[in-house]
Amino acid sequence: MLDxxxxxxxxxxxxxxxxxxxxxxxxxxxxxxGPNGAGKTTLMYSIAGVLKxxxxxIRLGGVDITGQSPSAxxxxxxxxxxxxxxxxxxxxxxxxxxxxAYQRRDAAEVAVDIERMxxxxxxxxxxxxxxxxxxxxGEQQMLAVARALMSRPRILLMDEPSLGLAPLIxxxxxxxxxxxxxxxxxxxxVEQNVHMALKVAHHFYLMEQGRVTFSGEPGKLAEDEVxxxxxxGTSRQAxxxxxx
Amino acid sequence: xxxxxxxQSIVDGLLFGATYALIGIGFTLVFGVMxxxxxxxxxxxxxxxxAALRLIALIGGPAWASLLIAAAAGGVFGLIIYWLCFRFIPxxxxxxxxxxxxxxxxxxxxxxxHTTDGMPxxxxxxxxxxxxxxxxxxxxxxxxVFVCALLAMVVLLYLLYRTKxxxxxxxxxxxxxxxxxxxxxxxxxNALTFIVTGMLGGFAGALIGSAVGLLSPLLVIPLTIKGLIxxxxxxxxxxxxxxxAGLLVGMAENVFQYFRGVxxxxxxxxxxxFVFLVFRPGGIFSNTVKRD
Ligand SMILES: Nc1ncnc2c1ncn2[C@@H]1O[C@H](COP(=O)(O)OP(=O)(O)OP(=O)(O)O)[C@@H](O)[C@H]1O
Ligand SMILES: [Mg+2]
Numbered sequence: 001m002l003d004x005x006x007x008x009x010x011x012x013x014x015x016x017x018x019x020x021x022x023x024x025x026x027x028x029x030x031x032x033x034g035p036n037g038a039g040k041t042t043l044m045y046s047i048a049g050v051l052k053x054x055x056x057x058i059r060l061g062g063v064d065i066t067g068q069s070p071s072a073x074x075x076x077x078x079x080x081x082x083x084x085x086x087x088x089x090x091x092x093x094x095x096x097x098x099x100x101a102y103q104r105r106d107a108a109e110v111a112v113d114i115e116r117m118x119x120x121x122x123x124x125x126x127x128x129x130x131x132x133x134x135x136x137x138g139e140q141q142m143l144a145v146a147r148a149l150m151s152r153p154r155i156l157l158m159d160e161p162s163l164g165l166a167p168l169i170x171x172x173x174x175x176x177x178x179x180x181x182x183x184x185x186x187x188x189x190v191e192q193n194v195h196m197a198l199k200v201a202h203h204f205y206l207m208e209q210g211r212v213t214f215s216g217e218p219g220k221l222a223e224d225e226v227x228x229x230x231x232x233g234t235s236r237q238a239x240x241x242x243x244x
Numbered sequence: 245x246x247x248x249x250x251x252q253s254i255v256d257g258l259l260f261g262a263t264y265a266l267i268g269i270g271f272t273l274v275f276g277v278m279x280x281x282x283x284x285x286x287x288x289x290x291x292x293x294x295a296a297l298r299l300i301a302l303i304g305g306p307a308w309a310s311l312l313i314a315a316a317a318g319g320v321f322g323l324i325i326y327w328l329c330f331r332f333i334p335x336x337x338x339x340x341x342x343x344x345x346x347x348x349x350x351x352x353x354x355x356x357x358h359t360t361d362g363m364p365x366x367x368x369x370x371x372x373x374x375x376x377x378x379x380x381x382x383x384x385x386x387x388x389v390f391v392c393a394l395l396a397m398v399v400l401l402y403l404l405y406r407t408k409x410x411x412x413x414x415x416x417x418x419x420x421x422x423x424x425x426x427x428x429x430x431x432x433x434n435a436l437t438f439i440v441t442g443m444l445g446g447f448a449g450a451l452i453g454s455a456v457g458l459l460s461p462l463l464v465i466p467l468t469i470k471g472l473i474x475x476x477x478x479x480x481x482x483x484x485x486x487x488x489a490g491l492l493v494g495m496a497e498n499v500f501q502y503f504r505g506v507x508x509x510x511x512x513x514x515x516x517x518f519v520f521l522v523f524r525p526g527g528i529f530s531n532t533v534k535r536d
Contacts, residue, residue: 050424074427086422088415099415102408103427151427 001026001155001186002047002078007056007066009039009046016042018210019056024155024188029181031197032190034207035229040190041083043207044159048080049073060155075103079153083160083190085144089133093124096132096143100150110150117146120176138169145176155186162193174200194227252380253498259386260455261494262393266448267467268474268486269400270441276417276481277437280341284325284348285445286468290461291352292318292446293453297365307368307454311392314450315443321352322442326435349468356461364460367453389455396447397487403440404483413437417481466510470497473517479527488528 002024009017016039024030034040045051047058049070058066060076088096097117101110118125121142127135132143141161148156158177162170174196181187181200191197198204198218206214206229214221214229267286274282296314299305305313329344371388374381404410415423416433424430452467453459474493478485493513500512524530 048425050421069429070424071427071429074425080425082422082425086419086425088418088422090418091411091414095411095414098408099411099423099428100426102412102415147422147426 031201077154100147257498265490267471289445293449318446326438
């Protein structure tokens with residue numbers, strides 16, 4: 001469904017992505033692991049159109065979306081739950097959800113979807129008139145996910161949804177990720193929580209210093225080694241695993 | 245009677261201050277969305293009032309039509325300013341748009357001076373008459389100005405808080421990256437903001453013209469400065485702040501004028517600005533709680 005080919009994205013002269021290729025298969029959960037500064041967020045923003053890659057190609061459902069605007073990419077059915085959630089702090093929970101449906105013209109269906117979000121995230125319903133900036137971290141994460149879902153994406157990108165959250169909330173988030181996937185949404189997930197990520201993922205990638213250094217199914221690599229490489233980025237000796 | 249006269253200047257000042265509030269809202273809204281100051285704003289607003297004057301002189305029409313024409317012209321000028329001074333200028337350089345809009349300010353002022361030979365022009369008065377309340381009186385033209393400005397604010401707040409485009413505008417000002425991620429086009433919202441604030445400014449310019457009874461190029465600089473003062477006192481980006489600060493500046497100006505005369509009053513308005521900059525640099529509502 002999502003196909004990234006050899007993309008290079010730079011901030012000024014510094015290349016944060018040095019030729020990244022990976023794919024997220026339709027209907028599956030694909031995970032991207034890697035240490036801080038590996039370029040995971042840069043990759044997510046490059047796919048979503050917020051950053052423009054210098055080279056390479058990104059295809060979504062077979063269509064080339066490289067260099068397209070974020071709004072065009074949302075219209076093609078991709079949504080990103082950004083790192084640090086980025087809710088609209090001075091807007092209510094309900095308004096955040098409405099903003100998520102910005103491109104939709106079916107007001108009645110949008111209202112139905114908002115109710116669906118409230119059913120899935122009961123805490124948001126309780127807080128529908130509260131300003132998003134006053135929600136707890138976990139609630140903000142739920143809101144960011146719900147907001148992204150309001151565009152009815154075919155593929156959902158999530159950038160470290162468990163960041164800074166208590167274990168119970170993390171479990172909850174991953175349960176929802178699994179549910180969404182069962183409902184047919186393709187998931188592409190960046191995670192630092194290796195244990196949880198390997199539990200839900202069908203396929204995962206390791207990324208270090210702007211390059212993909214491993215690709216495989218969970219179980220192909222022992223969890224401790226993934227942890228070691230994802231957190232510490234110490235894989236130069238293990239680069240025999242290297243794939244494209 | 246000192247007290248009666250003082251109350252009289254306070255009331256007059258509050259009523260006229262509504263126009264400053266509109267100009268302040270214009271500055272603050274553009275700042276909220278783009279984090280830039282549009283220095284040409286007040287000049288374009290006065291320019292729009294002139295455009296309405298010209299058009300009425302040309303094709304005729306009732307006095308109140310000047311308000312609507314000025315609003316329309318203000319919207320067009322706003323869009324022109326956006327395209328010439330913002331759209332293709334590198335926004336990462338904080339001085340670039342400041343310089344481009346100062347240039348536009350000078351251009352607008354020059355155009356006004358040249359097309360009017362620098363002479364003040366009479367402006368159509370919409371409402372005349374004075375309501376005599378015994379000890380003091382209420383000027384009908386100022387009440388009209390106040391009510392119109394209030395209406396414009398209600399319309400603006402409705403647009404911002406009750407419509408989809410309003411949600412998009414607030415989204416862009418609060419979290420531009422997330423706004424893009426939900427599919428909002430920043431360029432569209434920026435352009436829309438310039439059109440809407442331009443309309444507010446043109447409307448305010450015409451209201452000022454109708455209350456003062458004339459338009460003069462000499463209005464441009466004081467209106468720019470007062471608009472900026474209102475924006476600072478109200479807190480950059482805060483619409484309620486701009487409204488309160490506009491009324492406050494209008495009132496203070498009249499009170500200072502009452503005590504110190506028209507030649508000195510702006511000195512004290514400036515002093516008021518410094519007091520705020522020192523003691524409340526974030527504006528009237530600066531202590532609101534934020535969390536992220
Ligand atoms: N706006 C920016 N300007 C310059 N350099 C940046 C910018 N954003 C990120 N970088 C650099 O690009 C590299 C990749 O950053 P990125 O945020 O993509 O990493 P990450 O894998 O998401 O890390 P984390 O796990 O900490 O979120 C880092 O070296 C970072 O310093
Ligand atoms: Mg990151």
